[in-house]
Amino acid sequence: MNAARVGVITFPGSxxxxxxxxxxxxxxxxxxxxxHADHDLRGIDAVVLPGGFSYGDYLRAGAIARFAxxxxxxxxAARAGLPVLGICNGFQVLCESHLLPGALLPNxxxxxxxxxxxxxxxxxxxxxxxxxxAGQELVIPVKNMDGRxxxxxxxxxxxxxxxxxxxxxxxxxxxxxxxxxxxxxNEAGNVVGLMPHPEHAAESLTGPSTDGLGFFTSxxxxxxxx
Amino acid sequence: MARLAVDVMLKPEILDxxxxxxxxxxxxxxxxxxxxVRQGKRFELVVEGPADEAAVxxxxxxxxxLLANPVIETYEVHVLSDN
Numbered sequence: 027m028n029a030a031r032v033g034v035i036t037f038p039g040s041x042x043x044x045x046x047x048x049x050x051x052x053x054x055x056x057x058x059x060x061x062h063a064d065h066d067l068r069g070i071d072a073v074v075l076p077g078g079f080s081y082g083d084y085l086r087a088g089a090i091a092r093f094a095x096x097x098x099x100x101x102x103a104a105r106a107g108l109p110v111l112g113i114c115n116g117f118q119v120l121c122e123s124h125l126l127p128g129a130l131l132p133n134x135x136x137x138x139x140x141x142x143x144x145x146x147x148x149x150x151x152x153x154x155x156x157x158x159x160a161g162q163e164l165v166i167p168v169k170n171m172d173g174r175x176x177x178x179x180x181x182x183x184x185x186x187x188x189x190x191x192x193x194x195x196x197x198x199x200x201x202x203x204x205x206x207x208x209x210x211x212n213e214a215g216n217v218v219g220l221m222p223h224p225e226h227a228a229e230s231l232t233g234p235s236t237d238g239l240g241f242f243t244s245x246x247x248x249x250x251x252x
Numbered sequence: 253m254a255r256l257a258v259d260v261m262l263k264p265e266i267l268d269x270x271x272x273x274x275x276x277x278x279x280x281x282x283x284x285x286x287x288x289v290r291q292g293k294r295f296e297l298v299v300e301g302p303a304d305e306a307a308v309x310x311x312x313x314x315x316x317x318l319l320a321n322p323v324i325e326t327y328e329v330h331v332l333s334d335n
Binding site: 122131133 | 318
């Protein structure tokens with residue numbers, strides 16, 4: 027049986043692409059390095075958009091990355107069902123690309139936040155969270171400047187009503203996100219954006235837990251069974 | 253050559269912590285009577301040719317696709333100078 031091939035897109039300014047590839051390998055996937063300026067998704071089964079500061083976050087976080095040549099391939103593929111996980115800057119890119127509703131603005135505290143964060147998984151039905159159970163609590167690092175999730179009232183109501191909030195901050199809201207939102211999914215459940223970093227909680231040597239591995243094992247199991 | 257400006261503001265319902273920080277500082281500096289501050293962005297574009305309707309439309313399209321995120325921001329296009 028061939029391992030699931032999961033692409034990780036590197037933009038100029040990406041920081042967490044190597045960690046994301048390592049977490050994918052630990053979860054049993056074959057990580058495939060993808061470059062923002064390429065025009066080919068190389069036949070991958072799923073994609074991770076990693077954290078960092080793509081294009082220096084100039085203009086708005088994720089605003090310029092959205093127009094990278096590879097994103098022109100990714101957006102229609104994601105709309106057609108390709109599983110996509112955007113972590114931190116990747117989440118920002120997914121919102122700017124309109125693959126996910128809303129936007130991520132500078133933290134309400136106006137400070138960069140870096141801490142081990144307690145979260146609750148609220149939706150364990152997406153292709154990226156199926157290895158968790160709804161209500162499960164995790165501790166994984168959060169580190170961002172622009173993590174304040176906002177959406178208009180109507181969008182927010184719709185997200186809540188449809189159970190599309192994937193993860194929520196517990197104890198403390200690190201960035202002023204509306205409704206303590208840490209992650210959301212699109213309607214189909216194949217595109218997930220998450221502000222905290224599960225790839226930094228994949229090994230006990232370097233992370234506060236291994237609670238983040240579930241995002242990567244979820245997609246591996248999903249791809250093996252389909 | 254013409255110069256056009258694009259002013260971008262966060263929508264009024266969206267919290268602007270930078271504007272709030274500025275507003276809080278003002279009374280400490282002796283500036284009274286300011287009820288609120290909102291911080292925005294301004295872009296100035298130098299356009300080849302005249303500032304005609306087509307140029308304004310082109311800049312509006314640039315504002316709508318890149319300079320502003322219409323999910324959270326509003327924008328206005330102004331002609332600053334023509335030729």
